[in-house]
Amino acid sequence: MKYISTRGEDPPISFSAAVVEGLARDGGLLLPETIPDVRDSLDTWRHLSYAELAVKVMHPFTDFSEERLKDLVERSVASFRHPEVTPLRPCGDMWILELFHGPTLAFKDVALQFLGNVFESILEEQDATMNIVGATSGDTGSAAICGVQGKKRLRIFMLHPDGRTSLLQRKQMTTVQDEHVHNLAVSGTFDDCQGMVKTLFNDLAFRDQVSLGAVNSINWARVMAQIVYYAYASLQITSKTGASRVRFSVPTGNFGDIFAGWIARRMGFPIGRLILATNTNDILTRFFTSGEYRMAEVVPTISPSMDIQIASNFERYLYYRLNECGTSVRTCMHDVAAGHSLKLPLLSDGHVDDEIEAISASEQDTLESMRKVYQEQGYLLDPHTAVGVHAAKECNKRDQHEPIVCLATAHPAKFPEAVAMALGASVEARHPVLDAISEQPERYDPMVIDADVLKAYVLDRAREGMA
Numbered sequence: 404m405k406y407i408s409t410r411g412e413d414p415p416i417s418f419s420a421a422v423v424e425g426l427a428r429d430g431g432l433l434l435p436e437t438i439p440d441v442r443d444s445l446d447t448w449r450h451l452s453y454a455e456l457a458v459k460v461m462h463p464f465t466d467f468s469e470e471r472l473k474d475l476v477e478r479s480v481a482s483f484r485h486p487e488v489t490p491l492r493p494c495g496d497m498w499i500l501e502l503f504h505g506p507t508l509a510f511k512d513v514a515l516q517f518l519g520n521v522f523e524s525i526l527e528e529q530d531a532t533m534n535i536v537g538a539t540s541g542d543t544g545s546a547a548i549c550g551v552q553g554k555k556r557l558r559i560f561m562l563h564p565d566g567r568t569s570l571l572q573r574k575q576m577t578t579v580q581d582e583h584v585h586n587l588a589v590s591g592t593f594d595d596c597q598g599m600v601k602t603l604f605n606d607l608a609f610r611d612q613v614s615l616g617a618v619n620s621i622n623w624a625r626v627m628a629q630i631v632y633y634a635y636a637s638l639q640i641t642s643k644t645g646a647s648r649v650r651f652s653v654p655t656g657n658f659g660d661i662f663a664g665w666i667a668r669r670m671g672f673p674i675g676r677l678i679l680a681t682n683t684n685d686i687l688t689r690f691f692t693s694g695e696y697r698m699a700e701v702v703p704t705i706s707p708s709m710d711i712q713i714a715s716n717f718e719r720y721l722y723y724r725l726n727e728c729g730t731s732v733r734t735c736m737h738d739v740a741a742g743h744s745l746k747l748p749l750l751s752d753g754h755v756d757d758e759i760e761a762i763s764a765s766e767q768d769t770l771e772s773m774r775k776v777y778q779e780q781g782y783l784l785d786p787h788t789a790v791g792v793h794a795a796k797e798c799n800k801r802d803q804h805e806p807i808v809c810l811a812t813a814h815p816a817k818f819p820e821a822v823a824m825a826l827g828a829s830v831e832a833r834h835p836v837l838d839a840i841s842e843q844p845e846r847y848d849p850m851v852i853d854a855d856v857l858k859a860y861v862l863d864r865a866r867e868g869m870a
C-alpha cells in the first residue's frame with residue numbers, strides 16, 4: 404500500500420515512510436491510496452482474538468510481513484490490563500466499549516503503544532534514531548511518553564501549557580524517569596504549544612536534520628490502530644445479538660477516533676451510523692448539521708480532551724468529501740487557516756452526511772449522563788464517555804433498530820473533579836496506577852513561546868543522543 408497526501412503535491416510513499424514522516428511534506432495529511440474491502444473475510448474473522456484480528460485488519464495497510472506485525476501487536480497489547488484488551492459490557496439499552504485498560508488509562512494508549520513499537524521496528528531496520536516533538540493539553544502527552552519509554556532509538560519532547568493541565572495529567576507525564584523523555588512546560592496556552600510544534604515541522608531542513616517524528620493523531624499509524632476496535636466490537640455485537648449492523652457513539656475532539664470508525668465502515672465492517680458527540684466546543688456538530696465549518700473560541704469544559712476548535716483529522720474526511728481532489732482540499736484548508744468559514748453542499752436529502760450524525764452535550768447534559776448511568780447501572784463514566792452516552796441516548800430515543808456501542812475513552816479516575824461534580828464527594832474514583840504516581844518526584848523544564856529556543860533545545864539533546 405502506498406500513501407498519498409490530502410493536498411496532492413507529494414509523490415506516493417511507503418507505509419514505513421508515511422509513519423516516519425508523520426505529516427506530508429506539502430503540509431497535507433497522509434492517507435492510503437485505496438481502502439481495502441474486507442467483506443468476504445468477515446465470517447472467518449468473527450472468532451478471532453483482538454490481537455489476531457488486529458493483524459488481519461492492519462496488514463493490508465502496511466509493508467510489513469504478517470509475522471512482523473503480529474510481534475508488534477502482541478507486544479503492544481501486552482501492556483493492557485484486560486485479557487480482551489478492549490472489552491464490551493452491556494449498559495442499559497446500549498453497550499460500552501472500554502478502551503481505557505492501557506497503561507495511562509485513556510484510549511490513546513491503544514494507538515500509542517502500537518506506534519512506539521512500530522517506530523522502534525522501522526528505526527532498527529534503518530539503523531536510525533528519531534526525535535519526537537508533540538504538544539498536549541493532557542491525555543496525549545502521557546500516552547505518547549509511555550509509548551516510547553525505554554526505546555533507545557527514540558527521544559521525545561512533549562510540550563504542555565504550564566499550569567493549564569490537571570495536576571494528575573501533568574504528573575502522569577513528569578514523573579516518568581527516563582533520560583530520553585523531555586517534558587517542557589510552556590508559558591502559554593495549548594494553541595501556543597501546538598503552534599511551535601507546527602513551526603518545527605514546517606521547517607523542512609530542521610525536520611530532516613533531527614529526524615523529527617510525530618505522535619499526534621495526524622500520524623496515520625494511530626488512525627490505523629484505532630480501526631481495530633471498531634472492527635472487533637462490530638463483529639462481536641453482531642454475532643451476539645444477531646443485528647446486521649451496529650452504531651458507534653464517539654466522544655470527539657480532533658476527529659481522529661471517529662475517522663478510524665469511518666474507515667472501518669468503508670472497509671465493510673458491519674457498522675451503521677457513526678454518532679459524533681461533542682461538548683460545548685461543537686465546531687464539528689455545527690458542521691455536520693449545517694454544512695458550515697466555522698471556528699469559534701475554545702471554551703474550557705469538564706471534558707478537556709475534547710476542547711478543540713481545529714480538528715486536525717477533519718482534513719482527511721474533507722479529502723473524500725471533495726472527491727479525492729488535492730487541489731480543492733488545499734484551497735479549503737488555506738481558507739480555514741485565513742479565518743474564513745467553509746461551506747460544503749448538502750446531499751439531495753438535505754443532510755451533510757448520511758453516515759455521521761452529530762450531537763453536542765452541554766456541561767449539564769454531561770453531568771446528568773454521569774449521574775443517571777451511575778444511579779441506574781452502577782457504572783461510573785468519565786466525563787468524555789458521558790458526552791458520548793448522552794448523544795447515544797438522544798439517538799436511541801428516535802430509533803432503536805441498530806445497537807449502539809459507546810466508546811469509553813478514559814477511566815473515570817483520571818477526572819476526579821468531574822466525578823465529584825456529578826456525584827458528590829461520596830463516590831470516589833480511584834485507580835492504583837494514579838495513586839502510585841502522586842508521591843513521585845516530577846521532572847520538567849520551562850520553555851518560552853519561541854520556536855527558535857525550542858529548536859535549540861531539541862538540537863542540543865539530539866546531538867547528545869548521537870554522540
Ligand SMILES: *Cc1c(COP(=O)(O)O)cnc(C)c1O
Nearest residue numbers: 542656657658659660708787812
Ligand atoms: C483524545 C480524547 C478524545 C478525543 O479523541 P479525538 O481522536 O481527538 O477525536 C476523547 N476522549 C478522551 C478521553 C481523549 O483523551
